[in-house]
Amino acid sequence: MVPLSHYLLLSAALFMIGVVGVLVRRNAIVVFMSIEIMLNAVNISLIAFDKYLNQHDGQVFSFMVMCVAAAEVSVGLAIIISMFRNKPTVNLDEFNIMKW
Amino acid sequence: MEPINAPESIDLISLAPVLVLSVFAMAVLVLDLFAGKNKALVVFVSITGLFLSGVSALAKYKLPVYSFNDSYVVDHLSVFFIFLFTLSSALAILLSIEYNRREGIRMGEYYSLILFCTIGMILLASSTDLIMIFLGIEIVSICLYVLAGIRRRDLKSNESALKYFLLGAFATGFLLYGMALVYGTTGSTNLMKIATAIHEGNVNSMPLLLLGVVLLVVGFGFKVSSAPFHMWTPDVYQGAPTPVTAFMAVGPKAAAFAALFRVFTQSLPELDSTWEMVLIVVAVLTMVVGNLGAIMQTNVKRLLAFSSVSHVGYILMAVIAKNSIATASLLFYMLAYAFMIFGVFGIIIMMGREGEENLEIENYAGLGYKHPLLALSMTAFLLSLGGLPPFAGFVAKFYIFSAALKEGLLALVVIAVLNSAISFYYYLKIIVFMYMKEPQQEIRVSLSPITLFVVTVSLIATIQLGIFPDPIIALAQN
Numbered sequence: 001m002v003p004l005s006h007y008l009l010l011s012a013a014l015f016m017i018g019v020v021g022v023l024v025r026r027n028a029i030v031v032f033m034s035i036e037i038m039l040n041a042v043n044i045s046l047i048a049f050d051k052y053l054n055q056h057d058g059q060v061f062s063f064m065v066m067c068v069a070a071a072e073v074s075v076g077l078a079i080i081i082s083m084f085r086n087k088p089t090v091n092l093d094e095f096n097i098m099k100w
Numbered sequence: 101m102e103p104i105n106a107p108e109s110i111d112l113i114s115l116a117p118v119l120v121l122s123v124f125a126m127a128v129l130v131l132d133l134f135a136g137k138n139k140a141l142v143v144f145v146s147i148t149g150l151f152l153s154g155v156s157a158l159a160k161y162k163l164p165v166y167s168f169n170d171s172y173v174v175d176h177l178s179v180f181f182i183f184l185f186t187l188s189s190a191l192a193i194l195l196s197i198e199y200n201r202r203e204g205i206r207m208g209e210y211y212s213l214i215l216f217c218t219i220g221m222i223l224l225a226s227s228t229d230l231i232m233i234f235l236g237i238e239i240v241s242i243c244l245y246v247l248a249g250i251r252r253r254d255l256k257s258n259e260s261a262l263k264y265f266l267l268g269a270f271a272t273g274f275l276l277y278g279m280a281l282v283y284g285t286t287g288s289t290n291l292m293k294i295a296t297a298i299h300e301g302n303v304n305s306m307p308l309l310l311l312g313v314v315l316l317v318v319g320f321g322f323k324v325s326s327a328p329f330h331m332w333t334p335d336v337y338q339g340a341p342t343p344v345t346a347f348m349a350v351g352p353k354a355a356a357f358a359a360l361f362r363v364f365t366q367s368l369p370e371l372d373s374t375w376e377m378v379l380i381v382v383a384v385l386t387m388v389v390g391n392l393g394a395i396m397q398t399n400v401k402r403l404l405a406f407s408s409v410s411h412v413g414y415i416l417m418a419v420i421a422k423n424s425i426a427t428a429s430l431l432f433y434m435l436a437y438a439f440m441i442f443g444v445f446g447i448i449i450m451m452g453r454e455g456e457e458n459l460e461i462e463n464y465a466g467l468g469y470k471h472p473l474l475a476l477s478m479t480a481f482l483l484s485l486g487g488l489p490p491f492a493g494f495v496a497k498f499y500i501f502s503a504a505l506k507e508g509l510l511a512l513v514v515i516a517v518l519n520s521a522i523s524f525y526y527y528l529k530i531i532v533f534m535y536m537k538e539p540q541q542e543i544r545v546s547l548s549p550i551t552l553f554v555v556t557v558s559l560i561a562t563i564q565l566g567i568f569p570d571p572i573i574a575l576a577q578n
Contacts, residue, residue, distance in 0.1 A: 015277060022270050031266055038273035042280050049284030057289050058280075061231050065276060068238045072269055075242050079249050079265050083258040092266075095259045098335045098402075 007048030014041035028080050028090040032073075039069050111167035114174045116156035117182050117222050124149025125215035132208025139208060143197060146211040147190050150218065154186035170290055171229035176578045180431050181225035181358050184438060185351050189218045191442045191554055192347035198548035199343050199449050203251060203456070210250055214347065217243035221355035228366070230279045230289040233359050237275065237323060240352045241268050247347070248340040256456065260339025267322065267332040275319025281312030282367075291367035298370045310374055316363065317378050323356040326382050326416060327389035330409045334393070337405035342452060345401055346445035349408045350438045357415060361430065365422050372422070379420050380512060387413030387519040394526045400448055400459050403526060404441075407485060410523060411437060414500055414516055421503040424577065429499035431576035436484075436492035436565050443481040443558030447474060450545050450552075461530055466539030474545065475534045477559045482527040484562050487520045492565035499573070 014037055021034025043062040050058025084090060112119065128146055135141050157179050164175035193214055200210065220239030227233045245268065249261025283289050285304045286297040296302075303309055321329040337345045364375055390410025397403040418430040451467075452458050468475040484491030497520065501513050565572060 015273070018273065022266075028262065028266070032269075035266070035269045035273060038270075039276065042273065042276045045277070045280045045284060049280065053284070053287050055287070057231070058283060061234075061280075061283065061289060064231055064235060068235070068272075071238070071242055072272075075245050076265050076269065079245060079258070079261045082249065082252040083255075083262055086253065086255050086258055092262075095262060097256055097259055098338050 004048055004052045008045055011041045011045040011048070014038075014044065017041075026092045028083075028092055031092065032076055032080070036069060036073070039065055109167060109169050111165065113159050114165050114167045114172065116159050117153040117186075118219055120156050121149055121153040121215055121219050121222070124152070125212045125219065128208060128212040128215060132212070135208060137206060139197070139200070139206070139211075142208045142211050143193060146193050146215055149215060150186040150190045150193075153218075153222075154183055157182040157186075166228070170292065171232050172223075172226055173228045174226065177358065177362075177427070177431075178222075178226040180576060181354065181434075182222050184354055184431075184434055185218050185221045185225070188347070188350045188354075188438045188442070189214055191438075191558075192343055192351070194550050194554050195346060195442065195446055195449055196341075196343040198546065198551050199341065199452075202452075202454050202546070203341065205250060205341070207250065210247070213243045213247050213250075217247070217347075218351065221351050224355040225358035227359065228291045228362065230283060230291070230294075230363075233363065234276060234279060236359065237356070238272065240355060241272070241323075244268075244344075244348060244352060247344045248336055250344070251341055251456075254456070256339040257341065258339075260336045263332055263339075264336040271319050271322030271329065274315050274322070278312045278315030278317075278319055281308050281315065285309040285312065291362060294367040295369060298368070310371070313368060313371060313375055314378065317375060317382065320356060320360045320363075321382060324353055324360065324412050324416075325409055326412045327386040327409065328382075330386065330389065330412075333409055334397075334402050334405040337408070338399060338402045342401065342445060342449050342456070345405075346441055349404070349441050349445075350434075353408070353412070354434045354438070357419070357430065357434070361419050361427075364419060369422075376420055379416055380509075383413045383416035383420060383512065384515055385413075386410065386416065387516060391519050391522045391526075394523070397526070398461055400461060400464070400530070403461070403530075404444065407523065407526070408441075410519060411485075413519070414497060417504045417509070417512060417516060418500050420512070421500075421507045421509065423503060423506060425499065425506060426503040428573055428576040429496070429503045432499055432565075432569065432573055433496040435572065435576075436496040436562070439558040439561040439565070440481050440484050440491075440493060443477065443555050443562060444485070446551050446555035446558065447478050447481070450474070450547060450555075453544070461533050462537075462540060464530060464533045465537035466534070466543060468535035470539070470543045471545055477555060478534065479531050480559060480562060482530055484566065486524045486527045488524075490563065490566045492562045492569070495566055495569040 018034045018038030022031050025031050046058040046062045160174045164173050166173050220236050224236030245265045248264050249257050251257035285308050286294045325333040387410050390406050394403050394406035418426045484493035487493045487497040504513050
């Protein structure tokens, strides 16, 4: 059986990839994808903990995370589209009317 | 596997405020289809829903009542917060009427989004389970992302929504990871069970748990906009529609504080030596960054955003002190802050012009001569925000500082008092402009009766809470 620590390391690695993606990339969609990677990295740890503890709370939690992620996607894409209609770009650096 | 609990753990009455509000929020969505351009009916239904929801919070007599497998609680804290949320949402809706007419926001969804956001806030303040807290935070945040960007033809509003969304979702990731680690190391998502597990030393890995706690601080820090996680606040507050800014500064922030308070004092009291240190550093940074940032601002909304960051620093002191005075002072501060903010923003809305114009400090020059009463109430709100007697802000700060002093946090209180002194610089700057500068343009104020009503109520409450704070303090101390 694969030990718990392997899952946690995988989850931590994915989470870091997501964090770095958010901080480094300037394309709104890619930043958005990186955030989704972060959420799914957490799902991996939740499920791994759940299996390790022999419970079901973690699975329920990860379902909730998926629902929330889906809701967030719909709102996020809508925001990006309405932004794109006013200014045809998805580069975050060009959205600087107000100081970052 | 535990058997699924019998239905008696499901207590729908304790959930009444949420259910009432859900029904009304959906009713508003449907009604809007038939209401046409006149939104009076929609507004009326929304306010009724908020009122009934606030009343239904009193449905339980013997508190606290736990239900839904101990994941939802009705206690004095949550009832107080439900009153605060319904009141602040109602004031925000009243402030929106005139503004929305001027800016051409004709969507009825605006009102139902505020109601849905209030549902999230109530869940957040009443949850005793990490899953529920996560859901509450997300309901609040997703509604706010949309509300921030509701002027969708305006680039500033778009930018504000986008920044809020990306940084908010980013923070959610940290919060969630923290929750996952706390769950994994203690074996439960229930706040009380987490506390028991830590108390009994039933923790799988202490380093991972501590990492989880730090990630929780980061995640909540983003949501309450404490430094160094406050970068989104000025931009979002400036770009969002003015009533939404007022709404964001009060309700959702108070809700995040309620959850933060619950998580740290109820589930992690054994680890307080760790998170207390972290929170003290965060609180000091928040006060200093907020106040220094506000000094340089010329836009009133941006200035108030920085000022709200500094207020978060003061409120964090109550969480750090965590004694019985601290809980009461936290509640009192939130209430006082709500009235001050709605008062100030009411005046900002009256001063503003179509297209989110007229928001610079220079635009307030000469207001003291043209509209002496309006300028006088603005002065009262600003001095109250700074913490001058006889206004509510003074009493609120006084209680928080005395709660912290009781715990021997002398250095922290000294820093906070010095920061309050700094804050007078920028509050007085607006007052100086109102009374001592010549107006550069014609002053045109849209004195709509409803906005005036909100400002008057806020003014009376600010003075009333400042002179006779005892009833509310006694109520909050329960």
